[in-house]
Amino acid sequence: MWPVLPDTERDQWNYLPGRILGPLRMDMHREDVIAALAAHSFTAKSDGYSPGWDPVRFAKESAPLGQAAVECYFYADGELAYVQVDGRVGPQVTCEGIRLIGRVPSQLAQEMEAHATRHDIGVRYSPTGDFSCDGFQLELGAQRVGDRVVSWALFFVSGDDHSNTRDNAPKTVWHRW
Template identity: 25%
Template sequence: MIDGPPSRWFCDALEGNTLMWTAVDDAERPQWDLVPYESVGPLRFGMSLEDLAAVAVDALRGPQVRVGGVRLIGRVPSQLEEEFVRYAEGRGLEQWCLSESEPQSEELGLLVRVQRAADVLLTRAFFVGDFQDWAYTLHDCVPRAELDFR
């Protein structure tokens, strides 16, 4: 884990310390499962924290979240996309991509995003609880800060 304020991370990076860009190995990550619209690992949608409605998982240091055996976090985007499409098609789930070619599934409450890890992009994920009472689409649930995150 990185110690100190973000300004220290930046100074370390200037001095050649690339720790802030290093992704944790999959074996070192907590292993979580997605139960669509119910939970992501131990986090249950609506469990307080202002009625938890969404969860964003960091590509570099977040837990590995699986849906049906498909690893979602810290992957090369093209490899995850190929595996996710096979998973979704095999279950008759509708899936589609945003303008940035990021796959999503409203049936799973899942939006796959990318995050910079030094000179490569790795996958991160954004999950939502049942949004039918307060948003029209999954994309409507995503805060601006998440859409701007890279």
Template identity: 30%
Template sequence: MLEPLVGVGPLRFGMNPDEVASALDGAIAHISQGLGEGTGWGHYTDRGVTAVYGKDNNLVAVAVDAMDGPLVRLGDIDLIARPPSQVRAELQQLAFRENVSVHLNWSGDPEIEAWGISMGAAQEQGRTADGPERYVQRLDTMVTEALLVGPELAKNPFESEPVSQWRDVRDEPPHPGIWPVRAEQERQRWDWTPLKSVGPLRFGMKPQEVAAALGEEPTTRHGRYSFGSPWEGLGQWILTEDRFDHTGVSAHYASGFSRPPLSAPSPFTGGPDRRSSSRASS
């Protein structure tokens, strides 16, 4: 059970790492950073939770995995491993009854300061049919995960330093909280020639050629600075990705010191319908 701003299950905000391990029946943090040294975090693989610690080495946040974390409940609402739309609707109904505000976090999922909840979603995983070659594969559904925090982080959980050291989402494009799927009759029809082209885009195009082929300017651009010589500091800014919201694709560029950016297009939600073919259509 979640006790908002107090704790979840056997964990209480303010615990130190030893107390957390003891509360989790001696669980070991198999993946960690700065654990026991003040600000840091530890992922308890066997329990499906990540504990985040503040500067005083006290527990300030608990992240619950979608696939193998505990099934946390808030009142009569199951928060974990469920369709995001169902959890969102139930949280909004409860918040309305309790006169509590619901906001959207960086991923477009519900965030409720009064309860220290920031929801998320992950691709559901499952195993193939029984047999000697069983392996994990992605399923066709998304299921919920959650970041649960104490009072000091409740206002902006993912913008706080302890949480950002565990999962830094500052470079992630913010999601508006909707899934804008364009109607099929409004989509362009593109042919895909494997390893050569998709629609009007050819692998190897330069950014200017990509924009010209799509007939629109990039909505957003992402890049990085190369490292120059020690006495020069940062080198030239290098473009790595262009997003074209009208067409519904993003172009990813490979570049280096000896060559300009070259592109590899990929569709995102609401983009064109790609059809595989042996050659590009005329």
């Protein structure tokens, strides 16, 4: 009922903040994103509405109940704005050696804190209390899996004001089940 893929069954993506997320460049347009993910066996589905956004969901054929592994949101001109990776069936995304997806949130926070301390960078908490390092250009969240939770992530290019980018994200991204 609440399947969570082990890392060995997930696509493995690297993340270079604000630039590259797996097969995606953060400056790609809709058609290029669809083609890039199709090359990795993801099927696109444009069946949702998010006011002001053009969302496209991507799932693997083998995903339980067609669960979207990745959701991309595009600006009106078609440029990629946000990429949300599902905590249960999404690719494993690694940034600076830290696995971000499908993790117990407290363990992920400990790794983030250790990284911030080692590299003398700032830290921050999201409005939902999730911890991350400055410069990662992402928001983390927790997604229910039966009686426990796992981490999901929302990736974006933030420019100088991270909070503005977070606050302008599609409202649907904050409701993960």
